[in-house]
Amino acid sequence: MCHPFFLPLLLVALxxxxxxGAVPRVPGDDAEVLERVEAPRAAYIAELRALRLELAANxxxxxxxxxxxxxxxxxxxxxxDPRPLGQAEAVLAPFVAxxxxxxxxxxxxxxxxxxxxxxxxxxxxxDRVIALAPRRADxxxxxxxxxxxxxxxDPARQDCAxxxxxxxxxEATTCLALVAGLTGRAEEGRxxxxxxxxxxxxTDPETRRFALSALAELALAAGDALAAERALRTALxxxxxxxxxxxxxxxxxxATGRAAEVAAALEGAEPGxxxxxxxxxxxxxxLAAQALDEPGAPxxxxxxxxxxxxxxxxxxxxxxxxxxxxxxxRGAHAEALELARTNFAVQREVADAALLLEAAxxxxxxxxxxxxxxxMRETRIADxxxxALEARR
Amino acid sequence: MSAxxxxxxxxxxxxGWLFALLLLVALxxxxxxHAHAGSTASLRLAVQERAVDGEIALALxxxxxxxxxxxxxxxxxxxxxxxxxxxxxxxxxxxxxxxxADGAHCAAVGAGETxxxxxxxxxxxxxxxxxxxxxxxxxxxxxALTLRYALxxxxxxxxxxxxxxxxxxxxQAAVLAPEARERRFALDLPGPAILPFHLIAEGARHVxxxxxxxxxxxxxxxxxxxxxxxxxxxxAPRFGAALRATLSIVTAFTLAHxxxxxxxALGVVRLPVRLVESTIAATVALAALHNLRAFLxxxxxxxxxxxxxxxxxxxxxxxxxxxxxxxxxxxxLLGFNLGVELGQLAIVAVLLPLAFWLRGSxxxxxxxxxxxxxxIALVSAVWWLxxxxxx
Numbered sequence: 001m002c003h004p005f006f007l008p009l010l011l012v013a014l015x016x017x018x019x020x021g022a023v024p025r026v027p028g029d030d031a032e033v034l035e036r037v038e039a040p041r042a043a044y045i046a047e048l049r050a051l052r053l054e055l056a057a058n059x060x061x062x063x064x065x066x067x068x069x070x071x072x073x074x075x076x077x078x079x080x081d082p083r084p085l086g087q088a089e090a091v092l093a094p095f096v097a098x099x100x101x102x103x104x105x106x107x108x109x110x111x112x113x114x115x116x117x118x119x120x121x122x123x124x125x126x127d128r129v130i131a132l133a134p135r136r137a138d139x140x141x142x143x144x145x146x147x148x149x150x151x152x153x154d155p156a157r158q159d160c161a162x163x164x165x166x167x168x169x170x171e172a173t174t175c176l177a178l179v180a181g182l183t184g185r186a187e188e189g190r191x192x193x194x195x196x197x198x199x200x201x202x203t204d205p206e207t208r209r210f211a212l213s214a215l216a217e218l219a220l221a222a223g224d225a226l227a228a229e230r231a232l233r234t235a236l237x238x239x240x241x242x243x244x245x246x247x248x249x250x251x252x253x254x255a256t257g258r259a260a261e262v263a264a265a266l267e268g269a270e271p272g273x274x275x276x277x278x279x280x281x282x283x284x285x286x287l288a289a290q291a292l293d294e295p296g297a298p299x300x301x302x303x304x305x306x307x308x309x310x311x312x313x314x315x316x317x318x319x320x321x322x323x324x325x326x327x328x329x330r331g332a333h334a335e336a337l338e339l340a341r342t343n344f345a346v347q348r349e350v351a352d353a354a355l356l357l358e359a360a361x362x363x364x365x366x367x368x369x370x371x372x373x374x375x376m377r378e379t380r381i382a383d384x385x386x387x388a389l390e391a392r393r
Numbered sequence: 394m395s396a397x398x399x400x401x402x403x404x405x406x407x408x409g410w411l412f413a414l415l416l417l418v419a420l421x422x423x424x425x426x427h428a429h430a431g432s433t434a435s436l437r438l439a440v441q442e443r444a445v446d447g448e449i450a451l452a453l454x455x456x457x458x459x460x461x462x463x464x465x466x467x468x469x470x471x472x473x474x475x476x477x478x479x480x481x482x483x484x485x486x487x488x489x490x491x492x493x494a495d496g497a498h499c500a501a502v503g504a505g506e507t508x509x510x511x512x513x514x515x516x517x518x519x520x521x522x523x524x525x526x527x528x529x530x531x532x533x534x535x536x537a538l539t540l541r542y543a544l545x546x547x548x549x550x551x552x553x554x555x556x557x558x559x560x561x562x563x564x565q566a567a568v569l570a571p572e573a574r575e576r577r578f579a580l581d582l583p584g585p586a587i588l589p590f591h592l593i594a595e596g597a598r599h600v601x602x603x604x605x606x607x608x609x610x611x612x613x614x615x616x617x618x619x620x621x622x623x624x625x626x627x628x629a630p631r632f633g634a635a636l637r638a639t640l641s642i643v644t645a646f647t648l649a650h651x652x653x654x655x656x657x658a659l660g661v662v663r664l665p666v667r668l669v670e671s672t673i674a675a676t677v678a679l680a681a682l683h684n685l686r687a688f689l690x691x692x693x694x695x696x697x698x699x700x701x702x703x704x705x706x707x708x709x710x711x712x713x714x715x716x717x718x719x720x721x722x723x724x725x726l727l728g729f730n731l732g733v734e735l736g737q738l739a740i741v742a743v744l745l746p747l748a749f750w751l752r753g754s755x756x757x758x759x760x761x762x763x764x765x766x767x768x769i770a771l772v773s774a775v776w777w778l779x780x781x782x783x784x
Contacts, residue, residue: 033470082551307518314553
């Protein structure tokens with residue numbers, strides 16, 4: 001909502017426009033705070049700062065550099081702030097620029113590349129690691145998950161089976177269950193994963209969250225929204241949930257007609273955490289506001305527009321899924337279709353397929369969704385959401 | 394009138410709007426935390442002969458990586474902490490930003506000389522930026538300017554610099570990235586031989602877009618296939634005669650409106666738009682009435698010339714909305730005017746053969762010429778009333 005004095009002040013501002021004051025200002029007070037670089041804004045900024053200072057004193061210390069990259073990756077996943085990714089890439093650069101980089105350096109670079117949807121680059125790094133160190137389960141798992149994101153069940157199954165053989169049971173089962181979901185056997189996948197989750201050691205929250213969100217995804221594929229919600233709630237209760245998980249939870253609320261619950265569900269655990277900083281969460285907040293016809297919806301839309309404009313200006317294309325969804329709800333069907341098409345060429349999860357189906361239908365170009373149908377036939381995927389969209393056709 | 398003045402006036406107006414917009418944004422976002430955006434610097438440069446001036450906006454969060462700005466370690470960067478590091482900051486920017494004019498280094502003017510342009514800050518949804526003024530002096534007026542930028546790439550591989558370069562009234566944009574740190578901008582204008590085609594289209598569109606110009610031209614051309622007699626009209630004997638009459642009218646109109654369009658566009662003549670627009674409506678009405686009953690002195694070409702002077706001022710106000718800079722003015726004016734002429738020619742090409750073919754008929758003389766002129770007179774009288782604010 002805008003400030004109540006919005007209109008009068010706007011008029012003053014417009015009057016000021018005639019005499020034109022400068023936009024940027026020179027502060028008068030030395031004590032004026034310009035920017036916060038620590039809590040309450042975000043603890044990770046201070047943590048990364050401390051790690052960077054340590055690293056500056058020991059620039060050749062690979063373990064320190066890798067620790068920075070891992071912390072940065074976690075910071076981006078849990079905050080939606082893309083800055084740590086860029087800093088991590090810069091910190092990692094000298095360690096991958098050598099003729100024979102350490103496998104760990106390549107795995108980390110692959111993860112960073114995946115973060116900006118450079119799947120080919122990430123796969124090339126992982127191929128190198130697996131050739132050097134075939135027993136690295138994390139590299140096999142990462143490569144399997146990339147194949148899943150690209151909607152290719154066969155290579156994913158091979159890598160995940162190797163992960164199982166290497167002993168990482170919960171990770172491997174999660175991956176294999178997702179492969180099962182992609183090939184029309186979601187129910188089977190749910191059973192395996194449920195059993196494995198019950199049997200596995202609950203100490204590692206990150207892996208458990210990964211398994212639980214996969215379980216939710218499979219439940220949705222089977223049309224079981226209740227089970228999906230249960231799994232998501234359990235996952236969200238674990239410490240430091242990822243932005244993607246919070247977004248998935250909001251999506252479930254939106255899909256089940258509970259837009260009114262979205263705002264509260266998006267609130268973070270930390271008091272200084274504003275969920276709307278993250279583009280993905282701002283989008284869900286807007287979708288809820290639009291569904292409820294809230295007066296604040298246009299302002300949220302304007303903020304999203306500004307962020308998409310910035311991403312475009314920077315030449316970044318990996319927001320296509322989010323922007324396509326935004327354009328679709330704004331009635332810009334042709335733009336949405338173009339974005340959904342571009343997006344589906346890069347990533348092929350159910351959400352991407354559903355988006356292209358919807359955009360094609362909304363713009364009256366059913367043939368534009370042909371790549372989705374071909375992919376559905378090839379994988380033999382049986383997904384309740386896609387089936388519902390196809391039934392509406 | 395100098396390019397600089399036009400530029401700065403536009404800049405002031407733009408800055409005013411931006412100010413309003415930012416206040417609007419600020420009011421809507423009051424109390425909000427910032428967006429999570431990738432590290433982005435925005436660099437604006439303007440070339441004026443040997444001088445290249447501008448500014449760079451850098452996020453405080455990024456500068457904190459370079460300078461560790463939070464001196465007292467309280468988790469907040471204060472204005473005093475930034476201000477105390479100003480010399481270092483300016484030196485850092487000068488080292489990370491290199492300009493070359495046709496291969497020759499442009500000297501960065503030091504902090505002392507730009508002290509009249511202090512550091513400023515600018516808060517937005519994406520965070521607080523520091524705005525550092527920039528000033529370079531090149532050895533000669535550049536034909537091409539090469540920009541090399543390396544400010545934050547070693548600290549953030551996803552850092553991007555969004556560049557906007559203004560030179561000779563033209564803006565060029567670029568995005569600099571770790572793998573694209575250098576950008577060459579060609580600054581030379583295309584010679585006047587190359588006409589700006591979009592302006593030709595703009596000129597033609599103005600002829601067809603404004604009903605008053607079409608109405609005026611039609612009013613002048615309708616009688617060109619006839620010869621006026623004491624009572625009524627008789628058909629022109631040959632097509633050649635009608636064509637000559639048409640050409641003399643069109644040429645006179647063209648000469649007149651080109652003259653005033655040029656004078657107004659160059660700022661020699663300046664009249665209130667409302668006065669011009671209402672007078673144009675009046676000329677259409679008078680020309681139409683003159684068809685019904687001759688009362689204006691002189692030949693038709695004379696009428697076309699006299700009234701054409703007013704229409705040129707009308708074209709000038711449309712031309713003025715195109716927001717061109719002084720450097721582009723002459724080729725633009727030629728292009729726009731050529732568009733106007735082509736638009737006219739199209740009207741003549743359709744109207745003249747048709748009118749010549751029908752000229753002997755009762756339908757043409759009573760219906761088209763008299764009836765049409767009456768209708769045009771009435772409609773343009775209404776325009777006139779509207780434009781002087783009476784209707």
